[in-house]
Amino acid sequence: MAVQIDETDARILRLVQKDARLTSAQMSQRLNLSASACHRRLQRLEATGAIEATVALVNPRVVGRPTTVFVEISLASQADDVLDAFETAVARIPDVLECHLMTGAYDYLLKVVARDSEDFASIHRRHLARLPGVAKLQSSFALKTVCKTTALPV
Known part of the structure; x- marks a missing residue:
């Protein structure tokens, strides 16, 4: 099921795909959007399933699975x-x-x-x-x- 994604949502998704540790305040500075608006949009993207999970990417070489x-x-x-x-x-x-x-x-x-x-x-x-x-x-x-x-x- 496709979710309506506007350009601001797309910019948020691009940011969190690069660094999911960014806070709403940090995102708001990069997007020229208020922190509360960033937070609301993130919550909506998670609730609709556009963001499935937030994970850490483990380096396979470091953990011995190269x-x-x-x-x-x-x-x-x-x-x-x-x-x-x-x-x-x-x-x-x-x-x-x-x-x-x-x-x-x-x-x-x-x-x-x-x-x-x-x-x-x-x-x-x-x-x-x-x-x-x-x-x-x-x-x-x-x-x-x-x-x-x-x-x-x-």
Whole structure:
């Protein structure tokens, strides 16, 4: 469901996507808007779901998870119960940061983080190879991150 976003709301969203720690007073100075108006708009953006959550982005290298692997998964069947069982099981794997149902050559694309290739081999053996309904897995290691953002264009 799309929410009505005016230019001031968009400017607030751009600011909080860059730095969610900004106070309403700091935002108000950057936006030339009163602190109370900034606060009200932030509350409305949160209440309408335009802002889903405020989180800290953890540096994967610092916490020992510098290896990113993209895993393409094809299922043996497209039946609802197979899809549901797969999605429930994959959501329980802490190393999987993202899982997307896809169109095209494979059914799901996973973004997995690991310490190194040996750690990924363990994740593959313990979790990925045991996912229900899997017919084929293909893994690709990211060699370099060229660009990365969590900020949506608004």
